[in-house]
Amino acid sequence: MQEIVFAGGILMLPIILCSIAVIAISIERFWTLDANKITPKSQLGQVWSWIRDNELDSDRLKQLRRSSQLGRILAAGLSNSRQGRDVMKDSIEEAASQVVHELERFLGPLGTIAAIAPLLGLLGTVIGMINVFTALNLEGAGNAAVLAGGISEALITTAAGLCVAIPAMIAHRYFVRRVDSLVVTMEQEAVKLVDALHGDRRVDLKVA
Numbered sequence: 577m578q579e580i581v582f583a584g585g586i587l588m589l590p591i592i593l594c595s596i597a598v599i600a601i602s603i604e605r606f607w608t609l610d611a612n613k614i615t616p617k618s619q620l621g622q623v624w625s626w627i628r629d630n631e632l633d634s635d636r637l638k639q640l641r642r643s644s645q646l647g648r649i650l651a652a653g654l655s656n657s658r659q660g661r662d663v664m665k666d667s668i669e670e671a672a673s674q675v676v677h678e679l680e681r682f683l684g685p686l687g688t689i690a691a692i693a694p695l696l697g698l699l700g701t702v703i704g705m706i707n708v709f710t711a712l713n714l715e716g717a718g719n720a721a722v723l724a725g726g727i728s729e730a731l732i733t734t735a736a737g738l739c740v741a742i743p744a745m746i747a748h749r750y751f752v753r754r755v756d757s758l759v760v761t762m763e764q765e766a767v768k769l770v771d772a773l774h775g776d777r778r779v780d781l782k783v784a
Contacts, residue, residue, distance in 0.1 A: 587700040591736045594689045594696070598744045601682045605751050609679065615646045615761045620768060623650055627773075645675045646762050650769055661774035668766045675762070679755045683748060690744035697737020704730025 623640065626632040632654065641651040652671035653664045708727055 585700055585703065585733060587696055587703070587733050588736060591693060591696050591700075591733065591740055594693050594744075595740045598686065598689055598740060598747065601686050602743075602747045602751075605682060605686075605747075608681075609751060609754050609758065611758060611761070614644055614679070614758050615765065616644055619644065619646055620650065620765045623654070623769065624772065645679070645758075646765060648675060649762055649766055653766060653769060657773050661770060664770055664774065668770070672759075672762065672766070676755070676759055679758060683751055683755070686744055686748045686751070690741050690748050693737045693741035693744060695737070697734040697741075700733020700737070701730040704728070704733065 619640075623632075626636055637651050637654060640647040640654075649668055649671045653668040656663050656667040704727065708730075
């Protein structure tokens with residue numbers, strides 16, 4: 577493995593750093609984007625039971641805000657629920673935008689790595705072929721070792737770039753989809769709360 581890395585040339589270093597970044601980001605996002613932690617299923621029902629039993633106070637709101645990302649959004653809406661439906665919705669949207677920004681953390685760099693890793697490999701290919709033609713110009717076609725070294729460098733960096741880019745692209749698409757799913761769930765729960773407090777229709781809020 578060490579010989580392969582050295583044979584790939586200097587561009588193997590940024591490709592290796594990109595691979596480490598992909599692994600680190602994937603592990604961190606997989607741990608962080610846990611639906612059970614971000615959107616607990618029983619949270620809205622618990623909030624409604626507080627409202628129904630007249631137990632919702634500042635301490636409960638602080639507890640709700642610290643419990644999860646969904647709790648932060650619901651707490652923001654409840655803090656302004658007495659100001660009317662529109663103000664409550666605006667508060668929820670403002671809190672939701674901050675939460676979504678946090679959920680999308682590191683996804684931009686992950687997508688960037690997926691895009692630039694093949695380019696780094698391609699650059700290594702170009703440099704390797706330049707070395708091949710330089711060797712041909714200086715020593716002719718008889719020095720097989722020099723030619724093989726240049727071709728090897730070109731092929732290794734290309735393969736390495738693709739080996740980093742493909743998992744990075746898969747991980748990026750997966751986590752973007754997971755964030756979208758979490759956002760939809762939080763939006764649905766927030767809408768249920770707004771309708772329950774300010775709507776005319778009956779809303780089923782399940783209490784665990």
